[in-house]
Amino acid sequence: MAINNVMVIGAGQMGAGIAQVCAQSGFNVLLHDRDKNALQAGINGIEKLLARNVEKKRLTKEEKATTLGRLTPSHTLEDAATCDLIIEAVVENMDVKSAVFKEVDTHAPKHAILASNTSSLPITEIAAETKRPDQVIGMHFMNPVPVMKLVEIIRGLQTSDETYETIQMMTVQLSKTPVEVKDFPGFVSNRILMPMINEAIYTVYEGVATPKDVDQVMKLGMNHPMGPLTLADFIGLDTCLYIMEVLHEGFGDSKYRPCPLLRQYVKAGWLGKKSGKGFYEYS
Ligand SMILES: CC(=O)CC(=O)SCCNC(=O)CCNC(=O)[C@H](O)C(C)(C)COP(=O)(O)OP(=O)(O)OC[C@H]1O[C@@H](n2cnc3c(N)ncnc32)[C@H](O)[C@@H]1OP(=O)(O)O
Numbered sequence: 614m615a616i617n618n619v620m621v622i623g624a625g626q627m628g629a630g631i632a633q634v635c636a637q638s639g640f641n642v643l644l645h646d647r648d649k650n651a652l653q654a655g656i657n658g659i660e661k662l663l664a665r666n667v668e669k670k671r672l673t674k675e676e677k678a679t680t681l682g683r684l685t686p687s688h689t690l691e692d693a694a695t696c697d698l699i700i701e702a703v704v705e706n707m708d709v710k711s712a713v714f715k716e717v718d719t720h721a722p723k724h725a726i727l728a729s730n731t732s733s734l735p736i737t738e739i740a741a742e743t744k745r746p747d748q749v750i751g752m753h754f755m756n757p758v759p760v761m762k763l764v765e766i767i768r769g770l771q772t773s774d775e776t777y778e779t780i781q782m783m784t785v786q787l788s789k790t791p792v793e794v795k796d797f798p799g800f801v802s803n804r805i806l807m808p809m810i811n812e813a814i815y816t817v818y819e820g821v822a823t824p825k826d827v828d829q830v831m832k833l834g835m836n837h838p839m840g841p842l843t844l845a846d847f848i849g850l851d852t853c854l855y856i857m858e859v860l861h862e863g864f865g866d867s868k869y870r871p872c873p874l875l876r877q878y879v880k881a882g883w884l885g886k887k888s889g890k891g892f893y894e895y896s
């Protein structure tokens with residue numbers, strides 16, 4: 614199936630990144646958020662990154678203008694009626710995602726594919742909210758989307774081969790590398806990454822080392838580009854907690870219990886870079 618028109622739901626850090634990459638790759642993109650200010654912030658962020666690419670001579674001024682011309686803000690999910698692919702990137706919460714999929718299923722044309730950028734939630738369960746479970750799939754981009762090469766593609770129990778092949782091809786058109794994974798909690802990426810981040814938080818909680826020193830050990834000792842606590846702040850501590858909860862509940866294994874310090878920070882509204890404070894402070 615040919616994809617020309619894409620809708621991205623959720624204009625946060627992931628949704629904006631996905632919209633940017635799709636528009637840069639030639640797709641017409643509608644970027645939707647329930648919050649007007651979040652939508653504008655998402656579009657402003659894309660403009661800023663494209664301007665930086667022009668400054669760095671990775672993009673011409675004309676290419677920037679063409680890319681922005683392919684990007685349209687959307688204030689209603691009804692706009693899904695004109696799209697071939699809808700990529701959901703709202704908060705990592707099953708109730709919220711279920712409601713979005715249920716509604717978008719009523720507006721999207723029959724042929725459209727519904728994809729979720731979920732970090733950990735079951736695609737099979739999300740698909741069951743719709744009348745087209747064979748056309749629902751996980752399309753898990755990595756943060757920051759314009760930079761990271763991987764897209765994990767998650768097949769739900771009922772995802773058809775045609776849906777999978779269309780999304781695999783689209784991923785290549787976005788200049789990303791697709792990797793197929795089964796529908797298990799946390800898939801591959803977050804089943805491995807998030808327990809490491811959670812353990813780094815326990816290390817701070819138990820007073821073994823400061824956040825800065827934990828990060829230094831992993832950066833200098835293991836050559837990680839960012840220490841785990843900087844990365845947790847970058848991902849968003851709310852998202853980290855949601856993912857740990859999905860792993861904990863999904864596997865029923867206490868080794869995935871979220872660190873109490875992570876819970877406390879999220880309760881305090883310390884969500885990391887996006888809220889200005891997490892393990893570090895951001896101005
Ligand atoms: C939670 C999930 O479900 C799954 C996930 O996504 S887990 C998170 C996965 N991501 C990671 O692990 C990221 C780890 N960190 C890194 O790879 C690197 O630190 C990084 C690429 C983010 C930044 O690289 P760096 O060399 O440390 O910093 P920096 O020199 O500022 O950036 C390099 C380039 O990346 C780009 N970049 C950096 N941050 C960016 C952002 N937030 N958005 C877009 N582009 C960005 C810039 O283009 C920059 O190049 P220029 O300065 O020439 O424009």
Ligand SMILES: NC(=O)C1=CN([C@@H]2O[C@H](COP(=O)(O)OP(=O)(O)OC[C@H]3O[C@@H](n4cnc5c(N)ncnc54)[C@H](OP(=O)(O)O)[C@@H]3O)[C@@H](O)[C@H]2O)C=CC1
Nearest residue numbers: 623625626627646647648651702703704705731732756848
């Ligand atoms: N952060 C990361 O590193 C990664 C995250 N992901 C996944 O991507 C998804 C989004 O994460 P991220 O971008 O970080 O989160 P953000 O908090 O940055 O953005 C989420 C956006 O979605 C909006 N939103 C929430 N509910 C709705 C709704 N019902 N309809 C429309 N918009 C809505 C939010 O608006 P409001 O502020 O009003 O609630 C916000 O603007 C999550 O599923 C996450 O797990 C995947 C890979 C990496």
